[in-house]
Amino acid sequence: MRDYHYYKKVCASLPMPFAFVDLDLLQENMQRIIDRSNGKLIRIASKSIRSVDVLRRILDANAQFQGVMCFTVPEALYLAQQGFTDLLLGYPAADSRLLESVAMHQREGRSITVMVDCETHVEQAEAAAARYGVRLPLCVDIDMSIDVPGLHFGVWRSPIRRAADALSLVQRIAQSKHVVLDGLMGYEAQVAGVGDRVPGQALKNAIVRQLKRRSIREAAARRAELVSAIQRLDLPPLRFVNAGGTGSLHTSSAEPAVTEVTAGSGFYSPGLFDLYRDFTLHPAAGYAIEIVRQPRGDLYTCLGGGYTASGAAGRDKLPRPYLPQGAKLLGMEGAGEVQTPIRYNGPEELELGDPIFMRHSKAGELCERFTQLYYISNGSIVGEATTYRGDGQCFL
Known part of the structure; x- marks a missing residue:
């Protein structure tokens, strides 16, 4: 039972606020992610983890976990220095100095695959590689969004939507002496990344599910067409074809053209993951804030706690009171910079100094607020790990 009493007892000696990872639940989430991946390799999205030790734990847990998808060049360089291999940049870099750093590491034997989606990206990578006398591996990012009347369903990422556009860039890479095509994403x-079980939004949920089904079909067809076209060219075989995220593991990994899928948020399972219909994961990471005031019988004001997630502003980006069950934020205040009022009318007798356990809306962003994560297992604190911030790093 991971109830309020369990975590309150385990964490009684910890100064608040603090963040934690429940290793038992993390292990269960790892297994559920493996079970949904159809035997494909699983690349770890580091932006959702943001702790070197947790990354190592996941990669060491099962042979299906291979490789890391990084979110910035400085982060990738840092992980390379920590001994991580098979590093893929999830996003392009436009700063020539950063690309030269990648090329320098390539010359020293630490390879990082660079993401590209246009000829300018390729030219920038070529210039950096030429300067250091290396050949940089590249990954071509293709767009997976769909357009329906009045709606762009997806995110604005790569400009490459047609196989012909991708093939043009692939052939441009193939002509270069300084870069090589390593994979597709x-x-x-x-x-x-879109929930389809949002309380009180039955009609919207039904529309989202319909659009998801169409997206799955179109993504599979788009990817299969491109991979088949590349295979017909006289080029070295692709090392990987990457797809998906935690929310689409079961469908992305089912595509024959896909060799690996990416997972990140599912390991911690933040608040937004409560809004998915097709799968359930355990809340393996959270944080605690301290009750310091009681302005009314059912109101408990905590110190700090306003750790809001990125993205379009809305209630879904606020952290969620997790334990005790039934605790809620106030609509007029939400979670604040210096205080967070909580309404609670449940059976627990809360006092000043007691914790309220919270879940961040997203996964890795929690680690930007804390320097360490306490490990919980089998009713005890069994260790701790530094976050990137605890290592003195700030990548975005």
Whole structure:
């Protein structure tokens, strides 16, 4: 039972606020992610983890976990220095100095695959590689969004939507002496990152599910067409074809053209993951804030706690009171910079100094607020790990 009493007892000695990872639930989430991946390799999205030790734990847990998708060049360089291999930049870099750093590491034997989606990206990578006398591996990012009347369903990422556009860039890469095509990536964010079980929004949920089904079909067809076209060219075989995210593991991994899928948020399972219909994961990470005031019988004001997630502003980006069950934020205040009022009318007798356990709306962003994560297992604190911030790093 991971109830309020369990975590309150385990964490009684910890100064608040603090963040934690429940290793038992993390292990269960790892297994559920494996079970939904159809035997494909699983690349770890580091932006959703943001802790070197947790990344190592996941990669060491099962042979299906291979490789890391990084979110910035400085982060990739840092992980390379920590001994991580098979690093893929999830986003392009436009700063020539950063690309030269990648090329320098390539010359020293630490390879990082660079993401590109246009000829300018390729030219910038070529210039950096030429300067250091190396050949940089590139991954071409293809767009997986769909358009329906009056709606762009997906995120604005790559400009490459047609196979012909991708092939043009692939052939441009093939002509170069300084870069080489390493893989393809297509992230169907509108499937992997959009909830379809939002309370009180039955009609919208039904529309989202319909659009997801269409997106899954179109993404599979788009990817299969492109991979088949590349295979007909006289080029070295692709090392990988990457797809999906935690929310689309079961569909992305079912595509024959896909060799690996990406997972990140599912390991911690933040608040937004409560809004998915097709799968359930355990809340393996959270944080605690301290009750310091009681302005009314059913109101408990905590110190700090206003850790809001990125994206379009809305209630879904606020952190969620997790334990005790039934605790809620106030609509007029939400979660604040210096205080967070909580309404609670349940059976627990809360006092000043007691914790309220919270879940961040997203996964890795929690780690930007804390320097360490306490490990919980089998009713005890069993260790701790530094976050990137705890390592003195700030990548975005």
